Amino acid sequence: MRLTIDRAELLPPLQRIQGVVGSRTSMPILANCLLAAGEGGLSVVATNLEIGLRDRVAAEVEAPGRVCVAAKKLFEVVRELPEGEPVALEVVEERLTVRAGRTVTRLLGLPPEEFPALPEVDEGSGVTLPAETLARLLGQVAFAMSTDITRQTLGGVLxxxxxxxxxxxxxxxxxxxxxxxxEVEGGGEPFREIVPRKAVSEVRRLVEEGETPVEIRFAEKQALVRRGPLALVTRLIEGRFPEYQRAIPTTGKSLVVVDREAFARACRRVAVLAHEKTHQVELVVEPGQMVILTQNPELGEAREELEVALEGEPVHISFNAAYILDILNAMEGETVRLEMSGSGNPALFTEAEAADYLCVLMPMRL
Structure with a gap:
């Protein structure tokens, strides 16, 4: 393998794969990336057997070939090369030589035949979304994913x-x-699939880089997320996601409308004195006013009053302030609507400006 490539072209794909490369594994090959040069340029591939990432960049290829080298070290080497210098890559006997200006680095490689092949997900159901839309969508739901390893089906996005x-x-x-x-264009077969937390994090990073439409496709317990030449393949979470529609309140005895940013600022200030493990704050809502308060036997107490509009019954309820802030930060409108039915039932958070997004939050015991 022998080729020449701009440093500015080579560095981004090497950086993208760092979140996928297996750092703690019993298979040394997974700490490597696969470089494959051909007529279409240079492909950079990494996998940890759960998630795989393939990117392709333009390069002047003099001789095609493949090699596996340490992904982290190659990234560090290229990152420190002088800007503006063309980078020459050459493989001789599974040893990669990297040249730029007066700098020469040689990295020991592994046989490319040992590198695991990424699954092919060319057929199956899927949708295509603008990158900005997918980034916004994931940002609005990802915070609610579970981190409990005993609840596997909740550890991702459905x-x-x-x-x-x-x-x-x-x-x-x-x-x-x-x-x-x-609402998405086109038809296609229905699907109901759970993408795991780690893959969601990687997809969020990828879609924030550009405006090219993103294709999401599901087949054979795998998902493919493709944006131009960049492709991510991930295993799906097997199992049944809960019937979430049942958890969404349909009616409420109290409707509170409050300025979103003012609510968030007040929660942050009061939560400073909340218990460090529970982050518990109380909301006391009466006509025209909501009081946010917390009492901590070890530190003291804090309270703040907000102007609100209330329809229905007054309410006294308690929540985890960190969870409230996650919801408010994910929303974008000027005002937030809270629908509640007493202190022991879940609350429904919606935006007056957007009917396509909602959050449900379970209360804490008063």
Missing amino acids: FAYDGEGHLEAVATDGHRLALRRL
Whole structure:
């Protein structure tokens, strides 16, 4: 293998794969990336057997070939090369030589035949979304994914498509739920698949880099996320996602409308004195006013009053302030609507400006 490539072209794919490369593994090959040069340029591939990433960049290829080298060290080497210098890559007997200006680095390689092949996910159901739309969608639901390893089916985002243009993205950890509805073009077969937390994090990073439409496709317990020449393949979480529709309140005895940013600022200030493990704050809502308060026997107490609009019954309820802030930060409108039915039932958070996004939050015991 022998080629020449701009440093500015080579560095981004090497940086992208760092989140995928297996750092703690009994298979040394997974700490490596596969470089494959051919007529289409240079491909950079990495996998940890759960997630695989393939990117392709333009290069002047004099001789095709493949090699496996340490992904982290190659990235560090290229990152420190002088800007503006063309980078020459050459492989002789599974040893990669990197030249730029007066700098020469040689990295020992492994046989490319040992590198695991990424699964092919060319067929199957899927949708195509603008990158900005997918980034916004994931940002609005990802915070509600569970981190509890004993609740595997909750450790990701559910993508549910009805085959008629209606897509829902849902995440829940049992304490809170976030749901975003989206109208998509085209038909296609219905699907209901759970993308794991790690893959969701990698996809969020990838879609924030550009505006190219993103294709999401599901087949054979795998998902493919493709944006131009960049492709991510991930295993899906097997199992049944909870019937989340049952957790969404349909009616409420109290409707509170409050300025979103003012609510968030007040929660942050009061939560400074909340218990460091529970982050518990109380909301006392009466006509025209909501009081946010917390009492901590070890530190003291704090309270703040906000102007609100209340329809229905006054309410006294308690929540985890960190969960409230996650919801408020994910929302974008000026005002937030809280629908509640007493202190022991879940609350529904929606935006007056957007009917396609909602969150459900379980209360804490007063």
